[in-house]
Amino acid sequence: MMADLDPHQGDTALDGQFCSAMPAHLWRQQVLYLPAEPGWWSDRVLDHIQDNAQTHGLMKQLGLRCNVLHDPIHRLSTGERQRLALLRGLSQRPRVMLLDEPCAALDDTTTLLVEDMLHTKMTEGTIIILVSHDIEQASRMADQRCEIVHGHFSGTII
Amino acid sequence: MTPTLLTSGDLLLAGGMLCGCVALSLVLSLGIQKALVIAASRMVVQLVLAGSLLLLIFGRSSVWLTVAMLVFMLAAASYEVGTRQLVRLTPGWHFAIGGGSTVTGTVIVALIGLLTALQPHPWYQARIAIPMTGLLLGNVMNAVSLTMNTVLSTISRERSAIEARLTLGATRAEAMNFTIQQAIRTALIPTLNQMAAAGIITLPGIMTGQILAGMNPLEASKYQIVLMSLIVSGNMIGATLAAILTAARLSDTRGRLRMDHLAR
Numbered sequence: 365m366m367a368d369l370d371p372h373q374g375d376t377a378l379d380g381q382f383c384s385a386m387p388a389h390l391w392r393q394q395v396l397y398l399p400a401e402p403g404w405w406s407d408r409v410l411d412h413i414q415d416n417a418q419t420h421g422l423m424k425q426l427g428l429r430c431n432v433l434h435d436p437i438h439r440l441s442t443g444e445r446q447r448l449a450l451l452r453g454l455s456q457r458p459r460v461m462l463l464d465e466p467c468a469a470l471d472d473t474t475t476l477l478v479e480d481m482l483h484t485k486m487t488e489g490t491i492i493i494l495v496s497h498d499i500e501q502a503s504r505m506a507d508q509r510c511e512i513v514h515g516h517f518s519g520t521i522i
Numbered sequence: 523m524t525p526t527l528l529t530s531g532d533l534l535l536a537g538g539m540l541c542g543c544v545a546l547s548l549v550l551s552l553g554i555q556k557a558l559v560i561a562a563s564r565m566v567v568q569l570v571l572a573g574s575l576l577l578l579i580f581g582r583s584s585v586w587l588t589v590a591m592l593v594f595m596l597a598a599a600s601y602e603v604g605t606r607q608l609v610r611l612t613p614g615w616h617f618a619i620g621g622g623s624t625v626t627g628t629v630i631v632a633l634i635g636l637l638t639a640l641q642p643h644p645w646y647q648a649r650i651a652i653p654m655t656g657l658l659l660g661n662v663m664n665a666v667s668l669t670m671n672t673v674l675s676t677i678s679r680e681r682s683a684i685e686a687r688l689t690l691g692a693t694r695a696e697a698m699n700f701t702i703q704q705a706i707r708t709a710l711i712p713t714l715n716q717m718a719a720a721g722i723i724t725l726p727g728i729m730t731g732q733i734l735a736g737m738n739p740l741e742a743s744k745y746q747i748v749l750m751s752l753i754v755s756g757n758m759i760g761a762t763l764a765a766i767l768t769a770a771r772l773s774d775t776r777g778r779l780r781m782d783h784l785a786r
Contacts, residue, residue, distance in 0.1 A: 367689060369778055388777040393691030403682030405700070449686075456690055 366462055366493070367397035378460065396458035400465040402449030407436045412452050422451050427477045442469040447478065460491040467501065479505060526734065579648045588648045592655055596625050599663045606667060609674040610785045611771055619767045620666055627662040627760030628655065631752045639748045657728065657749065658756050665709040665757035669764040672705035677772050678784065685779055694773040702765040709761040713754055720750065 365372040368388050376383045376395075383391045404412065413419055415433055423432065426447045432440065440448070446469050453461065466482075467475040482505065486492055496502050502509055511518045540562050547555040579587050600621025610616045632655045636642065642650040677684065680701070687697035720726050721743070725733070728749055732742040774780050 368776055369685070369689065371774075371778065371780075387693075388775075389688075389691050389693045389696075392689060392777075396691075397689045399682075399685075399689070401682070403684075403686030405680075405683040405687060453690065 366460075367392055367395055369397060393456060394458055395460040395462065396453050396456060397462040398449060398453050398464065398466060400446075400468055402445060402452075404437050404445075407438055409433045409435065409437060409440075409448060413448065413455065419451065419455070422454060422481070425477065425481050426451065427474050443471070443474060446470065447474070450478065454485070458490070460493070461485070463492060463494045465495060465497065467496070467498070475501070526736070576648070576652065579652065583648065585644070585646045588646045588651055591648070591652055595652075595656060595659055596628065597621075599624050599628075599659050603663045603667045604670070607671045607674055609671075609678050611674070611768070611783055612785050615771055615783065616670075616785065619764060619771065620670055623669075623760045623764035623767065624659070624663050624666045626763055627666070627756045627758075628659045630759055631662075631756035632658050634755075635748070635752045654749070658752060661713065661753045662756045662760040664712065666760040666764040668709040668712075669705045669761040670768050672708045673701060673765050673768040674772075674784070676701045676704065677769070677779070678781065681779060681781065688777055688779065692777075694769075694777040697777075698769045698773065702769050705765045706758075706761045709765075710754075710757060713757050717750055717754065720746065726750065 365374070366376050368376075368383050368391055378391075378394060383395075406412070410433055413433065419433070420430075423430070428444060428447055428451075432444055432448065437445065437448075446466065450463075450466060463482075467478055470478060479501070482492055482494075486507075492505075494502075494505055496505075540558070544555045544558050547553070547558060575591070579591055600617060603624050604610070604617045604620035607616075611619065632651075635654055635658075636645050636651060640650055640654065645651070677698070684697045684701070688694070716724075716726065726746050729739075729742045729746040732745060733739055771783055772780055
């Protein structure tokens with residue numbers, strides 16, 4: 365609903381600007397949703413991500429090997445695809461990121477790399493809303509935390 | 523010109539060949555004998571009825587009778603165009619988009635043909651208007667049907683790819699542009715093949731018919747050129763409309779994919 369990808373009731377505002385008051389694609393350029401299983405519109409990584417210094421910097425931070433940009437997507441591991449999708453999203457410079465299990469396919473070390481990078485983005489002013497099954501990740505990442513039990517919010521922990 | 527008339531013997535021979543096909547299907551256990559028998563019987567009944575009906579209509583030269591016949595043909599095509607897609611929109615929209623695109627494409631080029639190149643007097647003269655509309659209709663129907671099939675199956679298969687573009691801030695037109703182009707291209711391949719092969723690999727149907735019926739081959743090829751151009755244009759209009767409308771129906775003004783608009 366926050367990325368306006370499903371028909372819904374209610375509305376969301378960012379800095380007083382309501383989602384329903386602006387064209388949907390402009391809203392989504394600011395409020396980026398990253399699903400747990402990212403979609404790809406071609407098998408070439410470079411059709412999705414530009415080959416520039418910024419990309420290489422981020423790849424290094426996320427622990428991605430250099431030649432990942434030149435491999436066909438179907439040959440990459442789930443974890444590599446998930447990090448590339450994060451990278452693709454970040455290159456849009458969104459103001460809000462809605463992350464659905466961004467580290468689901470990652471090992472512990474890489475998870476920490478991703479979290480570090482997300483922390484950097486947060487200090488730069490990006491708002492991150494993250495859904496996770498991992499309580500420890502939640503406590504590492506969250507300024508504000510909500511628990512969902514049996515489909516209902518069970519109170520806020522700050 | 524003196525048309526070569528067929529005798530009952532010729533028709534019996536044609537029937538015999540169909541029986542041969544059925545026998546072959548049984549021997550090779552192809553399993554198409556039932557479909558063959560049904561399709562062949564439909565063909566015979568439909569063509570005999572059409573021939574008799576046209577004989578009747580040509581004899582009267584009434585504008586209402588001609589128009590009624592055309593409307594019936596358009597309605598039948600509008601139904602037929604939506605029947606063979608594996609993935610479909612909810613029935614109302616499915617047939618409205620299929621039928622609407624087919625009728626629009628056909629009517630535009632048929633009118634252009636009737637009012638400029640062929641100019642029968644009067645323009646609704648059944649002998650020309652009905653077969654020509656039928657020819658165009660059949661072609662546009664194929665193009666629209668292929669287009670819808672491609673758009674619907676591609677979008678349901680590539681859902682996550684299109685959604686990925688949408689989440690990254692693409693408009694629905696940007697996200698589905700490739701699918702639309704692909705569908706129109708697919709729909710036009712048979713026509714392009716037909717045009718490229720015309721005269722070298724095959725003699726097109728109309729030209730063959732006219733030559734068999736005794737027309738001067740060069741005149742027949744001129745006819746074929748005009749008709750082929752009308753067919754391509756009709757297909758292009760129909761396919762473009764169908765692709766855009768189908769893609770639009772599978773999304774909404776907020777740029778969301780609406781898979782709930784597909785029939786279950």
